[in-house]
Amino acid sequence: xxxxxxxxxxxxxxxxxxxxxxxxxxxxxxxxxxxxxxxxxxxxxxxxxxxxxxxxxxxxxxxxxxxxxxxxxxxxxxxxxxxxxxxxxxxxxxxxxxxxxxxxxxxxxxxxxxxxxxxxxxxxxxxxxxxxxxxxxxxxxxxxxxxxxxxxxxxxxxxxxxxxxxxxxxxxxxxxxxxxxxxxxxxxxxxxxxxxxxxxxxxxxxxxxxxxxxxxxxxxxxxxxxxxxxxxxxxxxxxxxxxxxxxxxxxxxxxxxxxxxxxxxxxxxxxxxxxxxxxxxxxxxxxxxxxxxxxxxxxxxxxxxxxxxxxxxxxxxxxxxxxxxxxxxxxxxxxxxxxxxxxxxxxxxxxxxxxxxxxxxxxxxxxxxxxxxxxxxxxxxxxxxxxxxxxxxxxxxxxxxxxxxxxxxxxxxxxxxxxxxxxxxxxxxxxxxxxxxxxxxxxxxxxxxxxxxxxxxxxxxxxxxxxxxxxxxxxxxxxxxxxxxxxxxxxxxxxxxxxxxxxxxxxxxxxxxxxxxxxxxxxxxxxxxxxxxxxxxxxxxxxxxxxxxxxxxxxxxxxxxxxxxxxxxxxxxxxxxxxxxxxxxxxxxxxxxxxxxxxxxxxxxxxxxxxxxxxxxxxxxxxxxxxxxxxxxxxxxxxxxxxxxxxxx
Numbered sequence: 001x002x003x004x005x006x007x008x009x010x011x012x013x014x015x016x017x018x019x020x021x022x023x024x025x026x027x028x029x030x031x032x033x034x035x036x037x038x039x040x041x042x043x044x045x046x047x048x049x050x051x052x053x054x055x056x057x058x059x060x061x062x063x064x065x066x067x068x069x070x071x072x073x074x075x076x077x078x079x080x081x082x083x084x085x086x087x088x089x090x091x092x093x094x095x096x097x098x099x100x101x102x103x104x105x106x107x108x109x110x111x112x113x114x115x116x117x118x119x120x121x122x123x124x125x126x127x128x129x130x131x132x133x134x135x136x137x138x139x140x141x142x143x144x145x146x147x148x149x150x151x152x153x154x155x156x157x158x159x160x161x162x163x164x165x166x167x168x169x170x171x172x173x174x175x176x177x178x179x180x181x182x183x184x185x186x187x188x189x190x191x192x193x194x195x196x197x198x199x200x201x202x203x204x205x206x207x208x209x210x211x212x213x214x215x216x217x218x219x220x221x222x223x224x225x226x227x228x229x230x231x232x233x234x235x236x237x238x239x240x241x242x243x244x245x246x247x248x249x250x251x252x253x254x255x256x257x258x259x260x261x262x263x264x265x266x267x268x269x270x271x272x273x274x275x276x277x278x279x280x281x282x283x284x285x286x287x288x289x290x291x292x293x294x295x296x297x298x299x300x301x302x303x304x305x306x307x308x309x310x311x312x313x314x315x316x317x318x319x320x321x322x323x324x325x326x327x328x329x330x331x332x333x334x335x336x337x338x339x340x341x342x343x344x345x346x347x348x349x350x351x352x353x354x355x356x357x358x359x360x361x362x363x364x365x366x367x368x369x370x371x372x373x374x375x376x377x378x379x380x381x382x383x384x385x386x387x388x389x390x391x392x393x394x395x396x397x398x399x400x401x402x403x404x405x406x407x408x409x410x411x412x413x414x415x416x417x418x419x420x421x422x423x424x425x426x427x428x429x430x431x432x433x434x435x436x437x438x439x440x441x442x443x444x445x446x447x448x449x450x451x452x453x454x455x456x457x458x459x460x461x462x463x464x465x466x467x468x469x470x471x472x473x474x475x476x477x478x479x480x481x482x483x484x485x486x487x488x489x490x491x492x493x494x495x496x497x498x499x500x501x502x503x504x505x506x507x508x509x510x511x512x513x514x515x516x517x518x519x520x521x522x523x524x525x526x527x528x529x530x531x532x533x534x535x536x537x538x539x540x541x542x543x544x545x546x547x548x549x550x551x552x553x554x555x556x557x558x559x560x561x562x563x564x565x566x567x568x569x570x571x572x573x574x575x576x577x578x579x580x581x582x583x584x585x586x587x588x589x590x591x592x593x594x595x596x597x598x599x600x601x602x603x604x605x606x607x608x609x610x611x612x613x614x615x616x617x618x619x620x621x622x623x624x625x626x627x628x629x630x631x632x633x634x635x636x637x638x639x640x641x642x643x644x645x646x647x648x649x
Contacts, residue, residue: 010034012094013083014071016042018057020050030074030082042070076221098221222641222648228304230330231291232338234610235310235352238268241283248504249286249613254279259292263307286614286625291337293629294636302637306333310353313338317366318359331373335640339367339376341609342387345430347456375643377636378578378609385573388428390462392606395568399561406590406600408465419446423463427454439466467602469591472529473536475604476507476587477615478558479628482580482635483566485555486628489615490537492529504615511539512550516599520591536589557601558585565606581635583608 474492
């Protein structure tokens with residue numbers, strides 16, 4: 001009795017998996033997976049007399065071998081070479097490969113689509129088994145088939161020769177590839193060999209050149225490799241177990257034994273809490289958890305992660321001759337995630353990088369040598385240039401002025417400056433609320449005697465306009481990865497006995513600025529900080545239309561400002577800044593004391609380094625942060641491909 005289940009047609013194209021040199025030259029052409037003959041063709045020893053253990057198709061001869069042991073998907077270059085544009089576009093999408101560039105689209109138009117009848121014949125071959133049966137194939141193709149193959153080859157060769165002749169007249173050079181689809185030239189007739197770099201005609205109907213940078217650049221697609229990544233946890237985020245248990249930047253997670261073995265030596269970044277049959281229960285720091293999840297991105301095919309303690313990394317950079325093996329190991333990686341975060345306190349005697357003034361000088365000299373061998377993320381020089389925060393504040397002030405928005409005014413203080421009495425004093429190269437002196441602090445802390453004791457080298461103090469609503473209401477911490485908002489957490493400071501601690505909650509809903517304005521003017525205007533937070537953060541009333549509008553209003557403010565900041569920093573440095581990949585924007589809301597001043601969002605801080613707290617990983621949110629980690633992995637891969645491709649501008 002036949003099965004009642006309907007057959008699901010297979011999508012896409014395939015090639016014979018053998019690389020040992022097939023006796024039937026027609027196998028160079030891709031065929032439809034649905035109804036194609038390659039699964040049957042691949043099992044013929046007669047067609048593959050030279051197959052051995054080194055050939056990936058050697059297992060196809062085993063009885064009952066899977067289809068994946070007999071055929072393979074097309075590579076990106078093969079898709080571009082053989083398929084018409086529409087088919088190529090669909091196949092690239094099916095295999096999740098980079099889309100066609102403008103140059104490749106025109107190349108396909110000039111080459112593959114030149115003879116549409118030829119493409120139709122190819123598809124008939126694929127779907128109707130135009131290749132001879134296995135028994136016939138052993139003796140080689142018929143004269144009629146060989147004539148067709150030869151004619152087909154000559155047409156392609158003539159087109160390529162014409163393109164080469166035209167390209168040479170324009171001064172282009174052409175280096176032929178020594179391999180075709182991963183196999184040596186000797187496996188195929190010389191007439192089928194051609195360059196892997198295709199040139200297209202530049203003649204237009206008017207006789208003028210149509211070649212321009214916009215439609216031919218880049219010449220080379222970015223490489224698709226598994227990136228070797230070395231992660232060095234920042235020592236300033238190490239914690240004793242007792243502190244980690246209550247810190248918002250740590251969370252309890254379950255990982256595999258292999259993952260635990262890889263990170264178990266990262267003391268004060270991971271603590272083992274228990275073990276089940278297959279998993280290890282750990283208390284782990286937030287960035288280490290993100291990196292661990294990158295290891296699983298797309299089934300582990302994208303990144304190969306390894307880890308190194310700061311102390312080992314520090315010793316290697318300071319003493320490369322004594323630790324040449326470690327130095328060369330670091331230099332062999334595709335990317336190092338880690339190093340000194342210059343935007344925080346890294347030069348005081350108490351800093352956790354444990355570098356004296358002389359060691360810091362040596363570290364600086366050597367780390368730049370190492371950066372010539374291996375890519376760092378974030379890039380070292382970009383972190384240094386933004387570390388003082390002053391360039392970012394200047395950009396934010398100009399953006400706010402151009403958009404007619406509010407931003408707290410900030411001035412840079414010198415020893416001759418008078419300290420404004422109602423301003424917040426902030427030091428450069430600092431974070432996590434350190435070196436922030438509020439207007440109501442003791443007068444001794446707001447004196448130059450105190451301030452000078454807490455600066456080193458090029459560090460300096462700034463005076464920023466005090467915005468009371470930051471203290472009363474708090475701020476929204478927005479995680480942005482690749483221009484996408486991944487998380488919003490509202491935080492504020494609360495007093496607990498004698499300590500001041502951070503409180504936070506994930507944000508799902510927003511109040512529109514018009515609603516806040518109406519709240520300010522109403523008879524029941526909030527009078528305490530707690531009342532303001534209850535009214536503004538995660539409102540639980542109003543229609544879905546109103547709540548969605550308020551959310552779009554907030555998100556649009558953040559993304560518009562992020563875009564402008566990325567563009568301004570790109571113009572300043574000549575390259576995309578780290579915030580194009582990852583940053584956290586801390587957003588406040590300005591609410592005046594009266595009823596007539598309209599409320600406004602503003603940016604209080606922009607963080608962009610590996611010491612940035614992600615907040616959503618905290619115990620109370622109970623989230624694995626998988627989406628955030630996968631998105632970061634996707635964007636980082638794209639960035640690595642770009643920086644390793646000389647043709648990407």
